[in-house]
Amino acid sequence: MPYSDGGLDTKLKHVIRESEVNTIYTDKAQAVAKINLGQKLFFDKILSGSQDISCATCHHPTTNSGDDLSLSIGVGGQGIGYSRELGETRRLIPRNAPEIFNRGATGWRTMFWDGRVEITPDGKMLSPADDKLPTDVLENVVAVQAMFPVTSRQEMRGRKGDVDIEGKPNSLAAIGDTDFEEMWARVMARIVAIPKYIELFKQAYPEVSVEKLHFAHAANALAAFQIHSFAFEDSPWDEFLKGNTHTLSEKAKEGAVLFYGRAGCASCHSGTLMTDQKYYNILVPQIGPGHRDSAGFDIGRARETDKKEDAFAFRTPPLRNVAKTGPYMHNGAYTSLYDVIKHHINPLEMLQEYDASQLDDGLEKTFRLNTSTILVMSQTFSSEVNVVPSLTEHEIEQLIAFLNSLTSPSTKNLSHLVPDSVPSGLPVDR
Ligand code: HEC
Ligand code: HEC
CATH class of the missing domain: 1.10.760.10 (Cytochrome c-like domain)
Known part of the structure; x- marks a missing residue:
């Protein structure tokens, strides 16, 4: 030539x-119903203890799936992107929020800067929740990762004694730090208390009854949304x-x-x-x-x-x-x-x-x-x-x-990924 x-x-x-x-090569062929559900969950602050922060707050499409900050600002903060401000008496999260592009790529098997979530080459799922992790439901490493932000006090859960945006006690923050099952159960209870979510879960999981739904099903949907929407080649x-x-x-x-x-x-x-x-x-x-x-x-x-x-x-x-x-x-x-x-x-x-x-x-x-x-x-x-x-x-x-x-x-303009509203009715960061 x-x-x-x-x-x-x-x-x-x-x-x-x-x-x-x-x-x-990213498997973009995620089920549409899961992607739709995942999009709502990704932007819905109902997942956080005080209902003041969503995944998107720190991984917003308009800030290249990160937050433009050196170190992330979690629970209690205000705003998004570079102008996000730390809440009074809160500390910065010790780490930078990574972009989340292409995490469905073939061969991708680690999560977090320290790799505390991983899928080993023989398919074993490793995570801070050890044997509490519902491995039978979780579909991939992106889903395993999505189990953890809601358990992190600094990122989404809050600290003991926190009150939510309506001044009510933050019930997720009251749970002990190693009681992962209780945290996931309570977050999921909040989600399925909203009729619109039941509808979306039924579309995504027609074979699973509402009582059998686990937060891991939500995590799979969060993964489907991320894998599909943040994949660019x-x-x-x-x-x-x-x-x-x-x-x-x-x-x-x-x-x-x-x-x-x-x-x-x-x-x-x-x-x-x-x-x-x-x-x-x-x-x-x-x-x-x-x-x-x-x-x-x-x-x-x-x-x-x-x-x-x-x-x-x-x-x-x-x-x-x-x-x-x-x-x-x-x-x-x-x-x-x-x-x-x-x-x-x-x-x-x-x-x-x-x-x-x-x-x-x-x-x-x-x-x-x-x-x-x-x-x-x-x-x-x-x-x-x-x-x-x-x-x-x-x-x-x-x-x-x-x-x-x-x-x-x-990646130039990803604002189409931001939903008009979310089922909880809480405000959407845009
Ligand atoms: C020994 C392995 C190694 C080599 C060789 C290496 N890097 Fe890195 N690179 C890293 C690690 C590890 C980090 C993150 C370090 C940290 O955050 O503490 C990093 C960070 C980066 C980042 C920052 C990315 C981000 O999102 O924060 C860029 C850009 C980068 N490397 C480019 C390069 C380039 C260009 C070269 C060649 C000149 C190179 N690296 C060689 C291991 C390596
Ligand atoms: C307060 C800001 C914040 C919120 C809210 C948040 N994250 Fe993150 N995210 C981070 C930070 C910081 C890290 C890196 C933490 C570490 O490495 O210890 C991270 C890591 C990740 C990673 C790992 C990427 C990689 O390559 O290792 C993914 C994926 C991710 N977050 C998705 C989510 C999802 C899904 C949600 C909601 C359920 C969420 N995040 C909520 C700040 C946030």
Whole structure:
């Protein structure tokens, strides 16, 4: 085949073959009735203890399925997106809300920055609820994930003594932290108390009687909505992989050659969603409230495995639409792709010289850096990231051009995913 570009396409095809790049494939064929039900549930604040927050508050279609914040703001907060405000006496959630694009992709099996939800290659569902998880009903890893936001005090449930938006006691917050079954039962009781939901569940699950409905059925519907509605495979990069070589700028092609070649990115950002779904400590600055049981740090994967060597390791994030889904890293420590790449090139130096003024006021003062922090973090540093060589400014620009080519044009306006109203009658974030 003749190439018009002095061999760039050939070079690119070669690195792609070498690194076994595959296009994404998402099972969009979810049942329509489940998608419709899931959409309502995703936007309905009835799922939250105080009826003041929905999944969409933090994963809104108009903010690229994330919340545009470094760290999420849960129960008690006001507004959506960048202007969302923390409720009085509430703390920031220690982590960045990830985008949720393409999570129905083949091979996707982990959830959360620390992978505390996972489906193992032999189909076993792992989660914080252990054997309480209704594995017989849950259909996929997206559904398993959807079981947990309603159990999280900070995200949706609330703390003991909270009152809801009508001033009534928040009954979900009164439940003990390990009593998952009770939490799911009470949320589900609220949902099926609304006649419109019974109708929607009957359409989605004609074979299940109302008494037999479990929150896991709602979770499957939430998953169907997310899998169907946030799946996009039309980025310039996807078009290129499908054989349309003109969709990618020359600069982006050079960037791809670097990404899959000498820059070493694909050794971790591999596969369909550009992540190996493994965990690394690349010395991302610690900002935010962290966790009380870890002296205010967020020790990431180690929270899940209890292994010292996993301290400060976080899952390699997927990169589709990444140009639009900042702030970046598990805690939103960086606001530009340029800084993110610089960080990979020289993690220790970037940590030592981290400029917290890029953060919002409230967050800036939570950045802690001293020799002992650096020492503790360095002990479990993942040397795998040393594959990233020193790169010129020009090469960094090329990599950014490639990352920009991962943006699907269809994500530009997703406001059609916001329903006019939800069955509870509670206000819909828009
Ligand atoms: C207060 C904001 C907030 C709310 C409300 C919320 N989330 Fe999230 N979501 C987050 C944060 C923060 C994380 C990352 C947490 C972590 O890794 O520990 C996350 C993680 C996820 C992930 C995992 C993505 C991945 O790749 O690991 C999915 C999927 C998701 N949320 C869907 C939902 C659904 C469905 C709901 C409603 C049932 C919901 N979220 C409610 C903030 C929120
Ligand atoms: C050793 C594995 C590894 C290599 C190699 C690697 N990354 Fe990463 N990357 C990660 C991990 C892990 C994170 C998240 C770290 C955290 O949040 O603590 C990350 C974060 C990112 C992010 C932020 C995404 C988001 O949504 O927050 C981008 C962009 C990124 N990497 C691009 C690159 C590029 C470009 C290269 C090559 C120059 C590269 N990475 C090489 C593991 C790697």
